Each structure stands twice: as C-alpha cells, then as structure tokens.
Amino acid sequence: MVRRVNGRLPRLVVCAAALTLALVSPALAQSTGMVRGVVKDASGKPVEGAKISIDSDANNRHFETKSDKKGEFIQIGLAPGPYKVTAEKDKVVSAPTPISVRIAAGASITLVIGAGGAGGGMSPEAAAKTTALKKAFEEGVTASRAGNHDAAIASFQAAAELNPSCFDCYYNIAFSESQKKDYDKAEAAYKKAIELKADYAEAYSGLANVYNATRKFDQAAAASAKAMELTSSTPGAMAGGNADAMFNQGVILWNAGKVAEAKKQFEGAIAVNPNHAESHYQLGMALVNEGNLAGATKEFEAYVTLAPTGPNAATAKGILATLKK
Numbered sequence: 001m002v003r004r005v006n007g008r009l010p011r012l013v014v015c016a017a018a019l020t021l022a023l024v025s026p027a028l029a030q031s032t033g034m035v036r037g038v039v040k041d042a043s044g045k046p047v048e049g050a051k052i053s054i055d056s057d058a059n060n061r062h063f064e065t066k067s068d069k070k071g072e073f074i075q076i077g078l079a080p081g082p083y084k085v086t087a088e089k090d091k092v093v094s095a096p097t098p099i100s101v102r103i104a105a106g107a108s109i110t111l112v113i114g115a116g117g118a119g120g121g122m123s124p125e126a127a128a129k130t131t132a133l134k135k136a137f138e139e140g141v142t143a144s145r146a147g148n149h150d151a152a153i154a155s156f157q158a159a160a161e162l163n164p165s166c167f168d169c170y171y172n173i174a175f176s177e178s179q180k181k182d183y184d185k186a187e188a189a190y191k192k193a194i195e196l197k198a199d200y201a202e203a204y205s206g207l208a209n210v211y212n213a214t215r216k217f218d219q220a221a222a223a224s225a226k227a228m229e230l231t232s233s234t235p236g237a238m239a240g241g242n243a244d245a246m247f248n249q250g251v252i253l254w255n256a257g258k259v260a261e262a263k264k265q266f267e268g269a270i271a272v273n274p275n276h277a278e279s280h281y282q283l284g285m286a287l288v289n290e291g292n293l294a295g296a297t298k299e300f301e302a303y304v305t306l307a308p309t310g311p312n313a314a315t316a317k318g319i320l321a322t323l324k325k
Helices: 005-022 124-145 149-162 167-179 183-196 201-213 217-233 239-255 259-272 277-290 293-306 313-323
Strands: 033-040 051-056 061-066 072-078 081-089 097-101 106-112
Touching: 033 051, 033 081, 033 097, 051 072, 061 072, 081 106, 097 106, 097 124, 106 167, 124 149, 124 167, 149 167, 167 183, 167 201, 183 201, 201 217, 201 239, 217 239, 239 259, 239 277, 259 277, 277 293, 277 313, 293 313
Parallel strands: 033 106
Antiparallel strands: 033 072, 051 061, 051 081, 081 097
C-alpha cells in the first residue's frame, strides 16, 4: 500500500492545475526543430518546384527540399542554431534569408525569387523598401530574444507598415504582447496574422495560449483544436508537431476541469510521439487523480528519464519519492 505522507500527495494534485498554466508551450524535451515557408515570385504568386537550400555554418550541415503547388515547403529534423535559407528555380535564386531554429519550434519564412528576390530588375525604391523591411524585422527578432518586447513590437509594426501582408510580423507582435501579458492586443495581433494566413497553425496555437491565460477555456479549446487540425493536415509535418498540438489541447481541457478528456489528449500525444516528456508528466498527474498510482509512477519515471532537467523534473521526482514510500 502506498502511504500518503502528511497529505503531500493530495496537495501536489491540487497544485497541478496551477502548474499547467506554464506548460502550454511545446514540450522542451524535443531535440530538433523545423523550418516551413512559402516561395513566391516577384508578383507574389506561389512558385512550385523551387529547390530550397538550408545551410548551417555552425555545424556544416546542408538540407534540401522542394516547394509544392502552393509554393510551400517544410524541413524537419534541424538541430537548433542559425541557418541561411535560399530558394532557386530556373537558375534564379532568392536572397539568402537568415533564420534561427529552436528546439521543438518551427521557423516560418517567405522567400521571393525573380525580379524581387535576387535584386535583378528591382527599382531603387523597391530595393530600399526591401532593405528597410529586412532591417526592421531582424531588429524585432533581436529585441524579442533579448526580452525587450516594447522594442520588438515597434520594430515588427514598422515592418508590417512596409509590408501589410507580413503575417509573421503580426505573429511576432502577438508573441511579444503575450509576454507583456497584454492579452487583448495579443489576441488582436494573432487574429490579424490568421486573417492574412488562414492556415497559420502557430497563430492558432498562440491564440489558444492567450485564451487559456485569460481563462476563456471554450475559446482556447476551439483555437487549439484548429491548430491541431492544421498541423495534422500539413504535408510532411513532423509527428512532434501533432503531439505538441494534442498536448496543448490537453492542458486547456485540464485547466477547464475536464480531466478525463485531457487525459485522452495526453495519451494521444504520447501515441504520436513516445518521447513527448511533458505529456508523460501530465498523464501522470491525471492518473494520480484517478488513483492509478502504479500507472502514474510509470509516467513520472518516463518524464524524469526523458527530461531529467525539465521544468517539472523536481516536482516529478518529489511525487515519485512519495509514491514509492
């Protein structure tokens, strides 16, 4: 019989709902990221069959893929770090675009080839505008990484003024507004990003996080479900992306008090990606609530193995110590 010492175990379960608010981000145990994007010509039309080159000077790696009928492409399995991405078709090459890939996260870019891509035939005014747009966007990225979200928002807004169809600008504005906890502005910016790019799964996921933080759980669940639907339907999307979406859906359901439904999402995420550490942790919490302590022990052990220094490692180890007494 497992002893519940001084009521510690029940208190841990009660705290789980509060802890999950910090767990909406994609799982930290993933070891790779991805880049997705779209290739357009100078007139803004999608380019099919463009060769996409993704290069890292840091680890001397080179990846190649091709754009589909919509001009879209995706490359998974990228180690974290800086890359340069170019598109080429019929010997015309886009300007190299720098990106930063993070663990379990996707970078989204737009590549332009033709007159507007490599500079051939571009008017001085257009060239100046392109340079200013690139500078503003890069300044926004730098400020955001440094945690200077006011400066980041100003830079991304300047970029959006130069290119009103820049859905990534609005996504990044929303992210920084979320970090400032200005959720009304974050919601508006995420919605603008979705207005510009209807299948923007990351924006739906961000919108779900905003609704979750403001306890609008029904809206959060709907936005998360849409993100999961879009991620699942993306050609070549990695399994981890589906697991992240299912995990986020589970967290939202958990915070709404729908523990049984949340449990199914965590189980589904693990079925898609057995190495999804945070889903193991949350499933363990759900099993503790059910009184299935043996099952919970297995999930917490899996979490500690997969993420020994993860955000919930100390809590998981503490619960395991109590369960094994």
